[in-house]
Each structure stands twice: as C-alpha cells, then as structure tokens.
Amino acid sequence: MQAAVYEGPFTITVKERPKPIIKDDGDAILKVQLAGLCGSDLHAYRGHQKTTTGHIMGHEFLGVIETVGPAVHKFKVGQKVMSIFSPMCMKCWFCKHGYTNRCQNGPSFGSMALDGGQAEYVRIPFADSTLETIPDNVDDDLMMLMCDIFPTGYYGTMKALTKLMQNTETAENILNFKPLQSAPQLSYTRQQLKDVTIVCLGCGPVGICGVLTAIALGAGTVYAVDSVPDRLEQARNMGAIPLTLGDDDILSIIKTATDGRGADAVVENVGNRAAMRLAFDLVRPCGVISSIGFHQSDLPFDAFEAYSKNIDLNMGRAAVRPVFGEALRILIEHQDKLSSFISHKMPLTEAAKAYDMFEKHQARKVLFTL
Amino acid sequence: MQAAVYEGPFTITVKERPKPIIKDDGDAILKVQLAGLCGSDLHAYRGHQKTTTGHIMGHEFLGVIETVGPAVHKFKVGQKVMSIFSPMCMKCWFCKHGYTNRCQNGPSFGSMALDGGQAEYVRIPFADSTLETIPDNVDDDLMMLMCDIFPTGYYGTMKALTKLMQNTETAENILNFKPLQSAPQLSYTRQQLKDVTIVCLGCGPVGICGVLTAIALGAGTVYAVDSVPDRLEQARNMGAIPLTLGDDDILSIIKTATDGRGADAVVENVGNRAAMRLAFDLVRPCGVISSIGFHQSDLPFDAFEAYSKNIDLNMGRAAVRPVFGEALRILIEHQDKLSSFISHKMPLTEAAKAYDMFEKHQARKVLFTL
Numbered sequence: 203m204q205a206a207v208y209e210g211p212f213t214i215t216v217k218e219r220p221k222p223i224i225k226d227d228g229d230a231i232l233k234v235q236l237a238g239l240c241g242s243d244l245h246a247y248r249g250h251q252k253t254t255t256g257h258i259m260g261h262e263f264l265g266v267i268e269t270v271g272p273a274v275h276k277f278k279v280g281q282k283v284m285s286i287f288s289p290m291c292m293k294c295w296f297c298k299h300g301y302t303n304r305c306q307n308g309p310s311f312g313s314m315a316l317d318g319g320q321a322e323y324v325r326i327p328f329a330d331s332t333l334e335t336i337p338d339n340v341d342d343d344l345m346m347l348m349c350d351i352f353p354t355g356y357y358g359t360m361k362a363l364t365k366l367m368q369n370t371e372t373a374e375n376i377l378n379f380k381p382l383q384s385a386p387q388l389s390y391t392r393q394q395l396k397d398v399t400i401v402c403l404g405c406g407p408v409g410i411c412g413v414l415t416a417i418a419l420g421a422g423t424v425y426a427v428d429s430v431p432d433r434l435e436q437a438r439n440m441g442a443i444p445l446t447l448g449d450d451d452i453l454s455i456i457k458t459a460t461d462g463r464g465a466d467a468v469v470e471n472v473g474n475r476a477a478m479r480l481a482f483d484l485v486r487p488c489g490v491i492s493s494i495g496f497h498q499s500d501l502p503f504d505a506f507e508a509y510s511k512n513i514d515l516n517m518g519r520a521a522v523r524p525v526f527g528e529a530l531r532i533l534i535e536h537q538d539k540l541s542s543f544i545s546h547k548m549p550l551t552e553a554a555k556a557y558d559m560f561e562k563h564q565a566r567k568v569l570f571t572l
Numbered sequence: 573m574q575a576a577v578y579e580g581p582f583t584i585t586v587k588e589r590p591k592p593i594i595k596d597d598g599d600a601i602l603k604v605q606l607a608g609l610c611g612s613d614l615h616a617y618r619g620h621q622k623t624t625t626g627h628i629m630g631h632e633f634l635g636v637i638e639t640v641g642p643a644v645h646k647f648k649v650g651q652k653v654m655s656i657f658s659p660m661c662m663k664c665w666f667c668k669h670g671y672t673n674r675c676q677n678g679p680s681f682g683s684m685a686l687d688g689g690q691a692e693y694v695r696i697p698f699a700d701s702t703l704e705t706i707p708d709n710v711d712d713d714l715m716m717l718m719c720d721i722f723p724t725g726y727y728g729t730m731k732a733l734t735k736l737m738q739n740t741e742t743a744e745n746i747l748n749f750k751p752l753q754s755a756p757q758l759s760y761t762r763q764q765l766k767d768v769t770i771v772c773l774g775c776g777p778v779g780i781c782g783v784l785t786a787i788a789l790g791a792g793t794v795y796a797v798d799s800v801p802d803r804l805e806q807a808r809n810m811g812a813i814p815l816t817l818g819d820d821d822i823l824s825i826i827k828t829a830t831d832g833r834g835a836d837a838v839v840e841n842v843g844n845r846a847a848m849r850l851a852f853d854l855v856r857p858c859g860v861i862s863s864i865g866f867h868q869s870d871l872p873f874d875a876f877e878a879y880s881k882n883i884d885l886n887m888g889r890a891a892v893r894p895v896f897g898e899a900l901r902i903l904i905e906h907q908d909k910l911s912s913f914i915s916h917k918m919p920l921t922e923a924a925k926a927y928d929m930f931e932k933h934q935a936r937k938v939l940f941t942l
Contacts, residue, residue: 295831295833304857365735487666487671487674488671488674495879497876497878498876499874499875500874501871501873501874501875501878503871504867504869504870504871505848505870505871505887506867506868506869508867508887509863509866509887509888511888512671512673512674512887513886513887513888514885515878515885515886515887516883516885517878517882517883518858518882519882
C-alpha cells in the first residue's frame with residue numbers, strides 16, 4: 203500500500219509499505235478514505251520532537267472497516283468510522299477513571315510505536331474504544347475535526363470555564379451564614395457564564411475550535427489572540443473580539459475592559475514560554491489558566507507570583523473520550539461557522555508538498571484523499 | 573491599653589498604646605478576651621517578611637463589642653464575637669464574587685496597615701462582614717481556631733478534593749456516547765471520595781486542620797507528612813496514616829500504595845520549594861496539588877513536567893468567608909479530635925516568651941488571655 207513515511211526533519215516520502223494486519227484480538231484494520239495533517243505532525247516534521255524514522259505519519263483519519271479482530275464487538279466489517287487520535291484501552295486505571303489522555307496501554311498513532319493513518323490502511327488497537335461512528339447529519343470533512351483538534355480545543359476551553367465556575371460563589375451564598383449539609387457542589391449556570399471574560403491565546407486549528415467552544419458554551423466576552431490575520435478573521439466571524447499579537451497592547455486592552463482586574467480565564471493553546479507568561483499576566487487574581495499547548499521549557503512565573511495571584515492552573519493534553527459527545531454536539535450545532543475550515547484537499551501522493559505548505563502557514567487545514 | 577508591639581525581628585514588646593477609636597462608619601471596637609499566636613505571625617517575627625515596626629501584632633481574636641459605627645447593622649454593643657483574620661468589604665468585585673481572599677479594600681490585621689488584636693482593644697473595619705457570632709455549642713478556645721487556621725486548613729483540603737472530583741468521570745459515563753444537553757456538571761459523591769488517596773504535607777496548625785478536613789469529608793486514605801513526632805501523633809489520632817519526613821521513604825510508600833500511580837491529591841501546607849517538589853512527585857498524572865503554604869521562591873517543576881503529568885494546581889491564601897459555615901460545621905462535629913490542640917494559655921504580658929517558645933516549636937498553639 204501507499205503511505206506517507208517520516209524519513210527525517212522536513213522529509214516525508216510517499217512510498218510502498220506492507221498492508222497492516224490484525225495483531226491483537228481488539229484490533230481493526232481500516233481502509234482510509236480521508237486523513238488529516240495536524241499541527242502536532244509538525245513537531246516531528248520540524249525536528250523539534252526527537253524520534254526515529256521510518257514510521258507512517260498521521261493521527262487523524264476516517265474510513266471503512268476492512269477486518270476486525272475477534273474481540274471487537276461494537277463495530278463490523280464494512281462500517282464507516284472515524285478514529286480518535288490516540289488509542290485507549292478503557293481497562294487501565296486511568297481509562298476507567300476518565301483520564302484517557304493518560305492511558306497506560308495506548309501508543310500514539312503516527313509515532314515510532316504505532317504507524318499512523320496517512321496511508322491506504324491503518325491498524326486500530328482497542329478498536330471498540332478508539333473508533334467512533336459518524337452521525338448521518340455530519341459531513342465527512344467536518345467529522346475529521348473530531349479526530350483531534352475539535353475535542354482538544356473544546357477540552358482546553360471547557361476546562362477553563364468549568365474550573366472558573368467551580369471557583370465562583372455568589373455573594374448571596376457567602377453572606378448568609380448557612381452550614382452546608384453536604385459537600386460543596388459546583389454551581390454552573392448560563393447566567394454566570396454571560397459575565398465571563400475569557401482570552402484564547404493562539405488561533406491555530408486547535409485554538410480556533412476553543413474559541414468556538416467559548417462562544418457556544420455562552421461565555422459573555424471572548425477575546426482571540428494571534429498574529430495571523432486570516433485566523434483572527436475566522437475568530438471574529440465566530441463572535442470573538444480579535445487582538446493582534448505584536449500590534450495591539452493586549453494587556454492594557456484586557457485590563458481596561460475588566461476594570462483593571464484581568465480576564466477571568468485564559469486558554470493557552472500555543473505551548474511556549476511567552477504565551478504562558480502572557481496568560482499569567484492577563485488572568486485576574488483567583489482566575490484560571492487552562493493550558494493545552496505542548497510545553498518544553500520552564501514555567502515563566504514563580505511560586506510567589508502564583509501564590510499572590512491565587513492562580514488556578516490546569517495543564518496537559520486533552521482527554522478526548524470523556525468529552526467526545528459534548529464536543530460533537532457543539533460541532534454539529536455550529537458547523538456553519540466551520541464551513542471554510544478545511545482549506546485544502548489533496549491526494550496522499552502530494553503529502554510532501556502538503557507538509558511544506560502547512561509548515562509555512564500557507565494552508566489552514568489539509569485533508570488527504572485516498 | 574496594653575498591646576504586643578512588633579519592634580523588629582525576634583523583638584515583641586508588651587507596652588502601652590492608645591485605645592483604638594471608630595474611624596469609619598462600618599468599624600467596631602472589640603474588647604479582646606482571647607488572642608491567638610499564629611504561624612504566620614512568625615513570618616515577620618523571624619524577619620523573613622519585610623515590614624516596618626511599631627504595629628500591634630495578631631490576627632486571631634475574640635471578645636465583646638464595645639462600640640459600633642453607625643453603618644454596623646448585624647452586631648450590637650455587648651455582643652460576643654470572633655473575627656476572621658483579614659477584614660473584607662464585601663463590596664468590591666472580588667468580595668462580591670466570593671474571592672474574599674483578594675478583597676481590594678481590606679488591610680491585614682497585625683500589619684503596618686492595620687493594628688492587630690494582641691491587645692486589650694482592636695478596631696475592626698467592615699465589622700458586619702469581618703465578625704462572626706459564636707455558636708452556643710462551641711467553646712471559646714475552639715472557636716479561636718475559626719479565626720484563621722481551621723478555615724485555612726479546610727480550604728486547602730476542600731480545594732484539593734473538590735477539584736479532584738471535578739476531574740473525575742466514571743468509565744460508565746464515558747463509554748456511553750451521550751451528547752449532553754447542558755454544560756458539564758460536577759459529580760461529587762461520598763462514594764467516590766472513599767477511593768481517594770490524599771497526602772497532606774505539613775502538619776503544623778493549618779496542616780493538621782487540613783488533615784481533619786480530609787477525614788471529615790470522607791477521603792478514603794489520608795497520609796500526613798511531617799518531621800515533628802507530636803504533630804504526627806495528632807494526625808494519627810484523627811485517622812490519618814503518619815509518615816515521617818527524613819525517615820520514611822515517602823515517595824516509595826505512596827507509589828506502592830497506589831499501584832505505582834501516586835496520590836490523587838496533595839495538599840501543600842508548608843510553603844517552601846522542597847515541599848512543592850515533593851507534592852509534584854507524589855501526585856499521580858491528572859491529579860491535584862492544592863498549595864496553601866506561603867511561597868517566596870520559584871516553582872520547582874517545569875512546564876514540560878507539568879504538561880506531561882496533566883497537573884492541576886491551585887495556589888494562594890484561603891477565602892475564609894465562603895467556606896466559614898462548612899468549616900465550622902466540621903469543627904463542631906469533630907471537636908473531640910481537637911481537644912488537645914491548644915497547648916498553652918498565657919497572659920498577654922508574657923507575649924515575648926510565647927513568641928520565643930512558639931518559634932522554637934515548644935508550643936503547639938498559644939492563646940493569650942486578657
């Protein structure tokens with residue numbers, strides 16, 4: 203079969219590879235119809251992430267099931283399905299407790315541990331929990347966003363808003379001395395969300411899905427920060443207030459808009475030191491920073507600063523499985539705002555060109571057709 | 573009147589000072605009956621916290637109201653009351669939203685901005701929101717814990733457990749694809765808490781109140797870490813598993829007890845670099861660190877580590893007002909476990925001696941009688 207193989211930094215070659223076969227009872231083999239090129243593919247492509255060479259790239263794909271192992275019960279041969287970006291066993295302690303982002307048995311697609319889906323066929327471990335059906339009312343191209351970027355963007359923003367609501371108590375509850383009869387409960391209301399100011403740092407594919415999530419969940423004021431005009435235009439069309447990194451005095455704008463306090467929550471989608479520091483400076487005391495960006499450096503604030511600001515910080519990659527349903531609901535409801543999301547569809551044979559374009563920000567989102 | 577005055581590091585002098593008078597309409601003047609010596613008084617006493625000299629120390633006290641300003645409506649002259657450690661206006665944005673720990677108008681008792689209560693009389697700004705009545709079924713000595721250490725210890729542990737429950741989703745909810753009709757809700761059940769392993773780092777006055785909170789809220793397994801045998805004995809009597817810093821291999825014990833995962837939550841009550849690093853090492857992926865200790869250094873973990881562990885971190889001082897009722901309920905219900913908490917009662921005239929003993933860990937908790 204044909205596959206896009208990683209042969210070193212800036213070198214993707216489409217070449218012949220053996221068709222995958224069932225290895226474990228829970229495996230399925232998928233005949234790929236669409237495969238996505240994702241921002242995180244660029245970590246290896248650019249050489250930032252050290253890895254061996256020779257594996258097939260890609261962790262976003264959908265297609266038709268060609269074979270299933272004997273332990274696959276939810277899916278049948280011939281069924282059209284999509285895959286979540288990382289297989290999960292749903293049997294380890296972490297999966298059982300909803301932390302599928304820390305599954306102890308699931309290797310990552312498109313890595314040295316597991317070939318990816320930028321190929322004619324791909325092997326899916328733990329098929330029953332890694333695959334998802336495709337609802338009738340969703341277009342295939344749109345459904346491709348559900349493999350990674352939409353639930354990841356959803357997760358970062360949802361975490362910020364959920365944590366924020368958890369930190370909020372109304373003055374009414376507080377002033378009435380009223381010993382509680384049970385443990386504290388989260389009060390999370392649409393009304394409270396209307397008063398929220400949230401800043402989304404970074405409007406790449408994941409960040410823009412986070413912007414849409416903030417709008418869809420009902421956050422009152424959503425700022426979107428990036429340096430790329432096209433991305434900011436997308437954010438504006440979704441209902442966010444765009445701020446241009448490098449041009450706008452972002453800190454001063456947010457402070458002025460919040461009577462000097464700062465934003466209630468900041469979602470950090472970028473994954474570098476400068477973005478994290480900006481997040482810290484923008485958030486108000488007792489506010490929330492939700493960081494979904496992949497970080498490789500130190501934390502750009504110290505313990506005294508974090509103590510003095512009563513900071514609430516959540517970091518790390520998304521648990522897709524627990525949020526899949528809610529994220530999909532929002533995707534379907536707001537699909538009109540994502541109609542121009544996929545900028546390029548190209549045959550897999552043009553993978554090398556596609557990586558080059560995507561790396562140079564010349565494509566918003568690329569899908570490979572097979 | 574007589575008052576314990578800060579005259580520089582390691583120098584507390586009891587001397588004559590003018591009796592305070594009403595300055596603002598919301599003030600009350602309290603005739604002090606009991607005043608506490610708190611661990612945070614030691615920050616200035618030891619010279620770690622830079623401050624001017626000449627102010628009256630102390631932020632824990634109860635007594636009888638002698639005068640009230642015209643805007644005080646909830647309390648009357650002659651009423652017996654206690655004070656929360658820091659006045660709060662309940663009118664600024666932060667107070668109105670429950671973040672009384674970041675009140676924009678309330679100076680701290682026992683600081684250069686506001687004389688404290690280790691004196692015969694003390695002025696209470698924002699008396700209606702800063703004072704609390706004393707329930708009939710609570711002893712005065714015990715109620716002194718409600719000025720600061722008990723709600724602070726409660727807050728640190730409650731934050732850890734509440735955040736933990738917020739992060740938890742059952743596998744059942746996850747595996748059933750079910751688009752939600754509303755925003756995510758916190759599921760917080762006694763049953764889930766039974767499975768929780770929580771580590772309380774530091775069993776000084778605040779830490780031990782946090783240990784009791786963890787037991788009272790129903791956390792299944794509570795570890796208490798300190799180096800002082802007397803503190804660990806207290807923790808053991810409350811139902812915690814004591815671990816001796818320096819003797820026990822704490823990391824190995826916690827890892828073994830959790831099948832290699834680490835603790836679900838760690839409460840950091842100490843406020844130094846080593847304790848924060850231990851907290852990070854002890855917590856499992858997707859776990860919670862709640863840090864109530866006062867930090868002055870950098871954070872002893874980097875962004876890559878925090879990303880890779882999906883860390884959930886909450887820092888900063890307690891918001892007492894929102895948790896006062898629930899904390900008091902627990903204090904009353906579990907008061908038998910705190911019967912030996914107050915180790916020394918001394919007249920205020922012996923303040924210099926008391927500070928010296930307390931600083932040397934020769935007293936668990938000191939109250940001054942007036």
